[in-house]
Amino acid sequence: xxxxxxxxxxxxxxxxxxxxxxxxxxxxxxxxxxxxxxxxxxxxxxxxxxxxxxxxxxxxxxxxxxxxxxxxxxxxxxxxxxxxx
Numbered sequence: 001x002x003x004x005x006x007x008x009x010x011x012x013x014x015x016x017x018x019x020x021x022x023x024x025x026x027x028x029x030x031x032x033x034x035x036x037x038x039x040x041x042x043x044x045x046x047x048x049x050x051x052x053x054x055x056x057x058x059x060x061x062x063x064x065x066x067x068x069x070x071x072x073x074x075x076x077x078x079x080x081x082x083x084x085x
């Protein structure tokens with residue numbers, strides 16, 4: 001599986017972390033919009049307006065790529081060594 005042939009594994013790892021943060025923020029925004037809509041008696045917002053499905057799909061794709069790369073090389077990732085995560 002080579003979903004990101006032009007990216008280094010470290011770039012994909014960083015992208016996966018960024019997508020996770022983005023998913024958290026967008027999920028919170030959706031929840032807040034849903035609370036406001038409920039309080040106003042309006043219809044619930046559409047989750048597609050927040051691109052949650054797309055972000056989750058890309059995040060999973062990055063995570064799968066990172067996992068496969070980890071199986072190919074047991075050496076610690078440079079970001080892991082630098083930041084201790």
